[in-house]
Amino acid sequence: MYRYDQFDQAIVDARVEEFRDQVARRIAGEMTDDQFKPLRLKNGLYLQLHAYMLRVAVPYGTMDSRQMRVLADIARTYDRGYGHFTTRQNLQFNWIKLEDTPDILAKLAGVQMHAIQTSGESIRNISADQFAGAAADEVCDPRPWAELIRQFTTFHPEFSYLPRKFKIGLTASDNDRAAIKLHDVGLQVLRDADGQFGFRVYVGGGMGRTPFVAHLVRDFLPATAICSYLEAILRVWNRNGRRDNIHKQRIKILVHDLGAEEFTRQVEAEFAAIQPLGDDIPLAEYDRIAAYFVAPPFEQGLSDELDLSDPRFAAWVERQVHAHKQPGYAIATISLKPIGGIPGDVTAEQMELLADLAEQYSFDELRPTHAQNIALPHVRKADLYTIWQQLDAAGLGTANLDWISEMIVCPGLDYCSLANARSIPVGQKIAERFADPARQADVGELKLKISGCINACGHHHVGHIGILGVDRKGTENFQLLLGGSGAEDASLAKIVGPGFNEDGVVDAVERAVEKYREIRNPGERFLDTYRRVGVEPFKEAIYG
Amino acid sequence: MKLLTGNHLTEGHVIWWTGDGWSRHVEQAVDVGDKAEQILQVETAACRVNNGYAVEAEAGPRGPVPSHIKERIRATGPTVRPDLALQPADKSAGSYVI
Numbered sequence: 001m002y003r004y005d006q007f008d009q010a011i012v013d014a015r016v017e018e019f020r021d022q023v024a025r026r027i028a029g030e031m032t033d034d035q036f037k038p039l040r041l042k043n044g045l046y047l048q049l050h051a052y053m054l055r056v057a058v059p060y061g062t063m064d065s066r067q068m069r070v071l072a073d074i075a076r077t078y079d080r081g082y083g084h085f086t087t088r089q090n091l092q093f094n095w096i097k098l099e100d101t102p103d104i105l106a107k108l109a110g111v112q113m114h115a116i117q118t119s120g121e122s123i124r125n126i127s128a129d130q131f132a133g134a135a136a137d138e139v140c141d142p143r144p145w146a147e148l149i150r151q152f153t154t155f156h157p158e159f160s161y162l163p164r165k166f167k168i169g170l171t172a173s174d175n176d177r178a179a180i181k182l183h184d185v186g187l188q189v190l191r192d193a194d195g196q197f198g199f200r201v202y203v204g205g206g207m208g209r210t211p212f213v214a215h216l217v218r219d220f221l222p223a224t225a226i227c228s229y230l231e232a233i234l235r236v237w238n239r240n241g242r243r244d245n246i247h248k249q250r251i252k253i254l255v256h257d258l259g260a261e262e263f264t265r266q267v268e269a270e271f272a273a274i275q276p277l278g279d280d281i282p283l284a285e286y287d288r289i290a291a292y293f294v295a296p297p298f299e300q301g302l303s304d305e306l307d308l309s310d311p312r313f314a315a316w317v318e319r320q321v322h323a324h325k326q327p328g329y330a331i332a333t334i335s336l337k338p339i340g341g342i343p344g345d346v347t348a349e350q351m352e353l354l355a356d357l358a359e360q361y362s363f364d365e366l367r368p369t370h371a372q373n374i375a376l377p378h379v380r381k382a383d384l385y386t387i388w389q390q391l392d393a394a395g396l397g398t399a400n401l402d403w404i405s406e407m408i409v410c411p412g413l414d415y416c417s418l419a420n421a422r423s424i425p426v427g428q429k430i431a432e433r434f435a436d437p438a439r440q441a442d443v444g445e446l447k448l449k450i451s452g453c454i455n456a457c458g459h460h461h462v463g464h465i466g467i468l469g470v471d472r473k474g475t476e477n478f479q480l481l482l483g484g485s486g487a488e489d490a491s492l493a494k495i496v497g498p499g500f501n502e503d504g505v506v507d508a509v510e511r512a513v514e515k516y517r518e519i520r521n522p523g524e525r526f527l528d529t530y531r532r533v534g535v536e537p538f539k540e541a542i543y544g
Numbered sequence: 545m546k547l548l549t550g551n552h553l554t555e556g557h558v559i560w561w562t563g564d565g566w567s568r569h570v571e572q573a574v575d576v577g578d579k580a581e582q583i584l585q586v587e588t589a590a591c592r593v594n595n596g597y598a599v600e601a602e603a604g605p606r607g608p609v610p611s612h613i614k615e616r617i618r619a620t621g622p623t624v625r626p627d628l629a630l631q632p633a634d635k636s637a638g639s640y641v642i
Binding site for chain 2: 026027029032047049050051080095096099342413414415419422424425428474475476
C-alpha cells in the first residue's frame with residue numbers, strides 16, 4: 001500500500017493546522033457560517049440532521065490495521081462508538097463536535113489519512129475494485145494508477161473550481177465490482193495485443209436525480225497518457241459545463257446535451273493539444289508508485305483444500321469467499337449487513353477486530369467496498385475457519401453476499417439532512433422478511449438498493465430492485481424500481497408504478513420476488529428474468 | 545405555531561429556542577410567532593446558534609411537536625438507534641417521532 005512521502009505528509013499536516021485556525025476563528029465569531037461552510041466542507045465536515053458529520057477518505061478503498069485502529073479510537077473518543085462505511089468506500093462519523101475536528105484530523109494525519117476532497121465541488125475519492133491486487137480475473141493491480149491519478153488531481157489548480165463534484169471509478173477486470181459506468185469517469189485497465197497497458201474510458205455516468213450510464217469515449221488509451229486525457233475531459237467540462245443550475249452541472253448533463261459523439265470529438269481535440277506539452281507523469285513516477293503495491297510475500301505450494309464439515313462455515317465460504325490469483329489464498333468479504341442491522345455500520349470493537357484479522361491473516365490490508373462491506377484481500381485458505389469463527393463471535397459472520405438482505409442502504413432521514421424518507425427501517429424490514437437463508441439461497445443473486453432521496457446515495461437506480469424514498473405531503477412514500485445493474489451489464493432501473501408506505505413497499509418487494517420464482521427459467525437471476533419478460537408480469541403481481 | 549431551531553455551534557447538536565435561551569428539548573420550545581428572523585439575527589451574531597431556521601409545530605400534551613417528520617427525528621435522534629435518542633426532559637413523554 002502507498003506510503004506518504006515528505007511532501008504528502010507536509011501537505012496533510014499543513015491542512016490540519018490551517019483548519020485548526022479556521023475552526024478557532026469560527027468559534028470566536030470572526031467568521032460567519034456562510035464564510036465557514038465552504039472551508040469545513042473542503043475538510044469533509046458536514047452539518048447533518050443531528051450533529052456534524054465527518055467523512056474520512058479511504059483512497060481507492062485500501063487501508064491497513066493501524067488506520068482502522070485509529071478510526072476505532074476516534075469512534076470511541078470523539079463519536080458514539082461506531083462509524084458508517086459509505087458507498088464510496090469512505091467512513092463517516094455521525095456525532096462529531098466542531099471543536100474536536102482539528103484534533104481528529106491530526107490523528108488521521110498521523111496514520112496518513114485525511115478528509116480532503118470528500119465533499120464539495122472537487123474530484124472525490126477515487127473508487128476502485130475492492131479485490132484489486134488479489135482477484136484472479138484482473139489484468140493487473142489498478143491501484144498504482146488510482147494513486148497516480150489521486151496525486152495528479154489533488155489540489156490541482158485547474159480542478160479547484162469545478163462546476164460540480166467529480167467521481168472516478170477504476171477496475172482492471174471485465175467483472176465490474178466498482179460500478180465504473182455509474183461514475184463521471186469510469187476507467188478499465190486493459191492490455192493490448194502487445195501486452196501494453198491502457199485504459200478503456202467511459203464518461204458521463206452517474207446517479208442522482210438524472211441518472212445515466214456512462215458513454216464509451218476511448219476504447220484504448222495508452223496508460224501513460226491518462227493524466228492528459230483526464231485533463232482534456234475536465235477541460236471540456238470546465239469550459240462548457242453549466243454553472244447556472246446546480247442540478248444541471250454534472251458532466252453527465254454536458255455529455256447528454258452535446259451528445260457522446262460531439263463530446264468525444266471535443267475531448268480528443270483537447271487531448272491532441274495537451275498531450276504534446278509533456279504534462280503526463282513520467283513512467284518512472286508510475287514505477288515509483290507501483291513499487292508500493294507489489295504483491296505481498298505469498299507462501300508457495302499451499303493447498304486449496306478446505307474442510308467444510310461445519311455447515312455454517314461452509315455456507316459462509318460459499319457466499320463470502322472469492323477466488324484469489326495466488327494458489328492456496330482467497331479473498332474473504334465480511335458482510336456488514338446482519339439481518340436487522342444497519343448496513344455499513346461498524347462498532348469500535350468490530351473495527352479493532354477487523355484490524356486484528358487484517359494484521360494477522362491478510363498482509364495487513366483491509367478493503368471497504370462500495371457495497372458497504374469489508375474485504376480481507378489476501379487470506380490463506382487454511383486460515384478461513386479461524387477468521388470466520390472470530391467474525392461470527394463478533395456478529396460479523398453473516399453469509400449473504402449479493403443476496404436480497406445484503407443490500408446497499410443510504411443513511412436516509414435517520415441521519416441525513418438531504419433525505420426525504422427513512423431508508424434504514426425499510427431495509428431492516430425487508431431483511432427480516434427474507435431472513436431465512438434457505439429462502440434467500442433459493443432466490444439467489446438479487447441486489448437491492450435503497451435511497452432516502454433523489455440524490456441516490458443508496459444506488460437505487462442500479463438495483464435489481466431499487467427503492468426510492470420520497471416526501472409526499474410530509475409523509476414518507478416509497479417508489480419501487482426494477483431492472484437496474486451497476487455491474488459490467490450496467491442498466492438503469494425503471495419505476496414500476498405508484499409508491500407505497502413503508503410496510504407496503506416491503507410487501508411489494510416480496511410479491512416481485514415471488515413472481516420471479518414462479519416464472520424464472522433454470523439458472524436465471526432475478527435481473528435476467530426481468531430482462532427477458534419485461535416489467536408487466538411484475539407489475540401485475542405487485543399491483544394486482 | 546412556529547418554533548425556532550438550529551444547531552449548537554461547537555457541539556453540533558440540535559437546539560430549540562425557549563424564549564430566553566436554547567434547549568435540546570423541543571418540549572421546552574416556545575412559539576416565536578413572527579419574531580423568528582429578529583431572534584435569529586441576534587442569536588446568530590452572538591454565535592449561540594448555527595444554521596437557524598423556523599419550523600411549523602402543533603401543541604401537544606407535553607409541549608410543542610414539530611409538524612414534519614424530519615424535524616421530529618431531529619428533535620429526538622435516529623429512529624433506528626433508540627439507544628442514542630435524546631431522552632425528553634419529561635421522561636414520561638415517550639416517543640412521538642412516527
